[in-house]
Amino acid sequence: MLILGVNSDQADVSAALLADGQLVAAVEEERFSRVKHCTGFPTEAIRQCLAVAGIAGREVDRVAVCGNPRSHLLRRIGLTFVTRPAPAQALRRAGGAARDTSLERQLAHALATSTRALPPIHRIEHHPAHLASAFHVSPFEEAAICAADGIGDLVSTSLGHGRGDKLRVIGRRFSPHSLGLLYTSVTQYLGFRSHGDEYKVMGLAAFGEPNYVEELARVLKVRPDGRYWLDRSFFLPARELLAVPSSDGRPRPRRLFSPRLEQLLGPARQPKEPLAARHRDVARSLQVVFEEAALRVLRSLAARTGAPHLCVAGGCFMNSALNGRIEGETPFDRVFIQPAAGDSGTALGAAYWLWCQQLGRRREFVMRHAYTGTAHGQPAIQAAIGSRREALHGFDVTTHSSVAELCNAVAAAIAGGNVVGWFQGRMEWGSRALGNRSVLADPRDAAMRDLINARIKRRETFRPFAPSMLESSMADFFHDGGADPFMLKVRQVRPEKRARIPAVVHVDGSSRPHTVTTDANPRFFELLQAFERVSGVPVLLNTSLNENEPIVESPEQALDCFLRTGMDLAVLGDTVIRRPTAVHQARQHIEPRQ
Numbered sequence: 258m259l260i261l262g263v264n265s266d267q268a269d270v271s272a273a274l275l276a277d278g279q280l281v282a283a284v285e286e287e288r289f290s291r292v293k294h295c296t297g298f299p300t301e302a303i304r305q306c307l308a309v310a311g312i313a314g315r316e317v318d319r320v321a322v323c324g325n326p327r328s329h330l331l332r333r334i335g336l337t338f339v340t341r342p343a344p345a346q347a348l349r350r351a352g353g354a355a356r357d358t359s360l361e362r363q364l365a366h367a368l369a370t371s372t373r374a375l376p377p378i379h380r381i382e383h384h385p386a387h388l389a390s391a392f393h394v395s396p397f398e399e400a401a402i403c404a405a406d407g408i409g410d411l412v413s414t415s416l417g418h419g420r421g422d423k424l425r426v427i428g429r430r431f432s433p434h435s436l437g438l439l440y441t442s443v444t445q446y447l448g449f450r451s452h453g454d455e456y457k458v459m460g461l462a463a464f465g466e467p468n469y470v471e472e473l474a475r476v477l478k479v480r481p482d483g484r485y486w487l488d489r490s491f492f493l494p495a496r497e498l499l500a501v502p503s504s505d506g507r508p509r510p511r512r513l514f515s516p517r518l519e520q521l522l523g524p525a526r527q528p529k530e531p532l533a534a535r536h537r538d539v540a541r542s543l544q545v546v547f548e549e550a551a552l553r554v555l556r557s558l559a560a561r562t563g564a565p566h567l568c569v570a571g572g573c574f575m576n577s578a579l580n581g582r583i584e585g586e587t588p589f590d591r592v593f594i595q596p597a598a599g600d601s602g603t604a605l606g607a608a609y610w611l612w613c614q615q616l617g618r619r620r621e622f623v624m625r626h627a628y629t630g631t632a633h634g635q636p637a638i639q640a641a642i643g644s645r646r647e648a649l650h651g652f653d654v655t656t657h658s659s660v661a662e663l664c665n666a667v668a669a670a671i672a673g674g675n676v677v678g679w680f681q682g683r684m685e686w687g688s689r690a691l692g693n694r695s696v697l698a699d700p701r702d703a704a705m706r707d708l709i710n711a712r713i714k715r716r717e718t719f720r721p722f723a724p725s726m727l728e729s730s731m732a733d734f735f736h737d738g739g740a741d742p743f744m745l746k747v748r749q750v751r752p753e754k755r756a757r758i759p760a761v762v763h764v765d766g767s768s769r770p771h772t773v774t775t776d777a778n779p780r781f782f783e784l785l786q787a788f789e790r791v792s793g794v795p796v797l798l799n800t801s802l803n804e805n806e807p808i809v810e811s812p813e814q815a816l817d818c819f820l821r822t823g824m825d826l827a828v829l830g831d832t833v834i835r836r837p838t839a840v841h842q843a844r845q846h847i848e849p850r851q
């Protein structure tokens with residue numbers, strides 16, 4: 258049975274395809290539309306899932322769509338009275354039927370079929386889809402489950418207990434009482450106004466002091482048992498969506514905080530205003546308050562379920578600083594977070610909710626790696642290089658016949674101070690580049706962080722970079738040496754090791770490692786081994802292959818990113834492209850270290 262999972266309308270639209278309960282493909286629309294966190298309908302993501310599986314749209318047996326406008330109907334009606342939406346919006350809320358007609362048309366278009374020939378469509382509520390995305394692909398037979406975000410189908414936090422093939426929803430908290438709403442509101446207050454900017458605040462928090470915790474405790478009240486409330490006077494009236502879809506696919510965030518928050522914390526920072534100590538302190542205080550509240554929720558869930566393990570999803574669990582504390586500070590001994598823990602993951606979750614919960618089928622798939630996206634073979638790579646022939650004039654282009662030879666050459670170049678664009682195999686699912694669409698550099702050189710921020714990523718200087726490393730070396734570098742194939746948990750680097758990999762250690766001594774095994778990614782594993790041989794460290798600085806845009810999807814996009822930024826080498830499949838200035842830049846660059 259082929260099940261297509263779809264996340265549409267809200268931000269981070271995406272698609273996933275299951276064949277008899279096995280995940281065949283999962284991709285996010287933003288990689289094709291080239292609009293970050295894009296909204297609308299994931300037409301291209303659906304088509305690419307079909308292409309990966311080698312099937313036609315008419316072969317899909319069922320479609321599971323995240324979001325159920327008929328869920329919590331009484332609350333929806335109440336919300337309409339409270340927020341008094343514009344007539345068009347009220348019509349859209351009330352018009353579940355109209356929405357489904359539009360959905361059918363778009364689905365038929367994506368599947369290249371007619372609306373009459375569509376398979377059955379199942380609407381799956383947002384939070385159950387989050388819960389399913391976490392538990393149903395986890396390695397655990399039994400686990401507690403928590404989903405937390407801004408809002409989805411009116412819910413902001415939901416709790417579940419999974420055992421065997423099924424999960425039960427055992428609790429939920431409705432918006433506006435929402436940890437995600439709090440985090441996003443303060444993110445906006447701090448001048449980060451784009452959808453998905455919360456991770457910038459998390460990075461900034463490491464530079465501040467928790468001087469505003471008392472003030473924020475007036476905004477968020479948390480009981481020891483994990484029940485929490487927001488004081489609504491600090492927020493504008495609650496809405497169903499925190500970001501409004503737009504015709505160009507860019508989510509437009511609503512302003513969420515009220516003037517009262519500025520009375521409490523001082524004037525809001527404007528987007529271009531320099532970051533002051535006060536802003537860093539508010540970021541740190543928010544992170545402290547948020548982490549403590551979430552940990553209380555999880556401790557209470559542990560007591561309630563008695564489950565040994567935990568699965569989490571939802572935008573709040575994209576907060577890797579929080580994630581890194583869970584195993585040490587709650588009774589849960591292991592935590593599973595799949596790589597698209599945010600809303601894009603609900604396409605996966607909707608499909609699994611249908612498969613396991615509604616159709617009663619067996620849960621037999623475990624997500625052990627994130628490489629579920631599109632791939633482009635060597636012929637496509639050669640064609641892309643050919644199409645950029647003029648721009649690549651004077652560049653050295655070498656195609657290696659052996660992976661070992663390729664990895665040795667690239668490892669030597671990185672150890673010599675070159676920055677490498679590394680494009681291989683199937684694209685990653687989720688927001689992290691995990692060694693198939695990555696920019697790689699030497700973590701031993703502290704200057705690399707500033708160099709990549711300024712020359713390649715052109716982004717805020719306070720944001721840290723993360724390491725990829727051999728899983729077997731984790732305990733050498735971190736107190737908590739557990740694996741994380743998805744780079745979603747921040748941990749403390751052993752103090753004696755910090756000077757060995759300074760480019761990937763944050764100002765507070767933390768880092769967010771990605772652990773690599775030969776089973777998950779044999780070529781990247783081999784590169785890490787080759788780099789260890791030449792440098793003595795089994796670690797590479799790894800950041801996403803992009804420049805203020807979604808991560809690249811195709812070899813053409815990878816080449817264009819390479820050409821317009823200051824990367825020294827591009828490695829696409831078996832081919833290494835070296836900029837004429839690469840060696841010269843490398844020599845200049847490594848001189849201070851020698």
Ligand SMILES: [Fe+2]
Nearest residue numbers: 406409571600
């Ligand atoms: Fe969500």
